[in-house]
Amino acid sequence: MSNDIRLITLNNYERPKILENKSKGWVTNGRNNEFYQYLIDRKNGSPTHSTILNSFNNLVYGNGLSVKNVERNLSDFTRFKTILSNKDLRRIIADFNLFGEASMQIVRTKGGDISSVYHLPKELVVPSIENEEGEITSYWFCKDWSNANKNKPE
Helix, strand or coil: CCCCCCCCCCCCCCCCCEEEECCCCEEEECHHHCHHHHHHHHHHHCHHHHHHHHHHHHHHHCCCCCCCCHHHHHHHHHHHHHHECHHHHHHHHHHHHHHCCCEEEEEECCCCCEEEEEEECHHHEEEECCCCCCCCCCEEECCCHHHCCCCCCC
């Protein structure tokens, strides 16, 4: 029996470079924002990985959103339930668990109140380049970042 130390190298985590496109004004995860599709392909290609993620999403979602002291907060809670649907909440949770982040579209009324919240697939949204204060002030949406010339980002 040997006392040698053996090193077993498993797959190394390789995150792509964050690329700033100064001429267009956006920042992508890898060329053409391809890192998100890479993660989606890994999930879809592995039944074990997919099952673990789906189970974890169900655990996080649980019974949906709830509130303590329902009598005191019932009107606020019922209003919030009309703003964010259970379907969108599940999708937001799934994106957050897969990518470590999620995107939402928040629609406001003319008075400034929140009218509704919708899930936006994270792989379709990228941030703008930071301003002088280091803040991200806007985001870009594109249906296909691999062909951004044909599908114009908004």
